[in-house]
Amino acid sequence: MSLIITGTGPVLVTESPSEYLWTPQGSGGAPVPPLLQATSIVVLDSVKSGNRVPTKDVYKQLLLPLLDSWNLSHRYVATTSPETIREVAASVSGAPTLLVLISGDTTITELVNSVARNATVTLLAVPMGTGNAFAHSIGLSTPLAAVHALTTGTTRALRLYEAVFEQGSQLLAQGGAQPVSSVRFLVVGSWGLHACLVADSDSPELRKLGNERFKVAARRVLEQNPVFHGSFRADGLAVENHAALSYFVVAAVPRFEATFEISPASDPAENALHVVYFHHQPPATVMEIMGQAYNAGKHVQDPRVGYLKARTVELEIHEQDARLRRICVDGLIVQPAGSSVLFRSVESTNLQYISPNKN
Numbered sequence: 001m002s003l004i005i006t007g008t009g010p011v012l013v014t015e016s017p018s019e020y021l022w023t024p025q026g027s028g029g030a031p032v033p034p035l036l037q038a039t040s041i042v043v044l045d046s047v048k049s050g051n052r053v054p055t056k057d058v059y060k061q062l063l064l065p066l067l068d069s070w071n072l073s074h075r076y077v078a079t080t081s082p083e084t085i086r087e088v089a090a091s092v093s094g095a096p097t098l099l100v101l102i103s104g105d106t107t108i109t110e111l112v113n114s115v116a117r118n119a120t121v122t123l124l125a126v127p128m129g130t131g132n133a134f135a136h137s138i139g140l141s142t143p144l145a146a147v148h149a150l151t152t153g154t155t156r157a158l159r160l161y162e163a164v165f166e167q168g169s170q171l172l173a174q175g176g177a178q179p180v181s182s183v184r185f186l187v188v189g190s191w192g193l194h195a196c197l198v199a200d201s202d203s204p205e206l207r208k209l210g211n212e213r214f215k216v217a218a219r220r221v222l223e224q225n226p227v228f229h230g231s232f233r234a235d236g237l238a239v240e241n242h243a244a245l246s247y248f249v250v251a252a253v254p255r256f257e258a259t260f261e262i263s264p265a266s267d268p269a270e271n272a273l274h275v276v277y278f279h280h281q282p283p284a285t286v287m288e289i290m291g292q293a294y295n296a297g298k299h300v301q302d303p304r305v306g307y308l309k310a311r312t313v314e315l316e317i318h319e320q321d322a323r324l325r326r327i328c329v330d331g332l333i334v335q336p337a338g339s340s341v342l343f344r345s346v347e348s349t350n351l352q353y354i355s356p357n358k359n
């Protein structure tokens with residue numbers, strides 16, 4: 001439940017499993033809040049994200065009445081394919097734009113990879129995906145909290161990172177593979193068990209399970225429990241040389257899901273990555289370590305887990321089997337050519353995001 005101050009007066013907004021209810025609490029509207037004074041407002045609804053309840057419509061039941069209360073004009077775009085995200089990204093390169101993304105993390109990543117480098121965009125992440133790592137990490141855990149932040153939130157610089165691949169690498173998409181040299185990300189780059197389970201979980205069969213798809217895919221990968229041989233350096237210093245690893249994640253945010261706190265020291269406001277990794281372990285130990293991540297990120301205190309902060313991470317993959325070489329970048333899967341993959345921070349962008357105002 002939230003009390004939102006709108007252009008026509010305070011409104012009590014409640015949520016049931018099937019809809020959002022908008023109950024006006026009297027008159028006396030507020031002026032247009034600063035975040036809604038953007039020159040251009042675009043709402044991008046990534047309709048394939050998460051497991052949606054058809055009667056519960058964030059746009060029609062929350063955003064539209066809020067924008068209408070000030071008669072704010074805006075453009076609403078529902079995706080018809082992944083191409084829609086690229087089209088919207090291309091269209092926001094002119095005036096400063098408030099871009100409301102009703103989506104999960106992959107849509108945000110696809111957007112930041114296609115938007116012009118000089119575009120001035122403020123993003124609002126309305127969490128409607130399966131994991132919603134970014135929204136949970138910045139404190140916007142529900143669609144209602146995100147919409148409320150339009151009237152009470154504040155803007156912060158969006159910290160971006162990039163994974164850089166050798167020539168000949170391929171981005172694996174449902175429609176086929178395409179060449180890739182780098183991918184920008186804001187949540188995670190990974191190799192090993194994490195990349196395998198994300199890649200394997202993206203089948204039409206497992207997508208139907210929502211968040212459970214990661215657990216089912218993890219169980220299947222762990223039945224094989226492959227070893228991932230490789231080396232890595234952090235900020236130029238060797239950390240592991242020819243190691244036999246199970247898990248290797250470069251995290252940009254603290255949470256991958258509401259309660260899965262993979263990197264408790266990560267701060268979305270800071271331009272830094274954290275490596276979370278461990279050597280090859282039996283399946284039961286892997287499960288035990290990952291289980292601790294659901295307990296307020298306690299796994300990083302486990303002596304078997306390596307945890308370090310870096311701005312640049314150079315990975316060398318010593319595996320030949322294509323399945324064991326896959327890299328995950330915010331849910332996108334890359335088949336790298338050669339052995340090296342570089343994860344690094346992007347110095348600056350014109351992108352911002354809306355965060356709850358906690359100060």
Ligand SMILES: Nc1ncnc2c1ncn2[C@@H]1O[C@H](COP(=O)(O)OP(=O)(O)OP(=O)(O)O)[C@@H](O)[C@H]1O
Nearest residue numbers: 049050079080081082104105106107129130131132
């Ligand atoms: N109409 C559409 N048809 C086909 N694919 C779509 C359509 N709209 C969006 N997509 C694609 O579906 C994917 C949706 O990803 P998104 O991150 O929004 O949700 P999710 O995968 O459920 O959540 P999360 O990333 O948090 O797990 C994106 O790759 C996007 O390009």
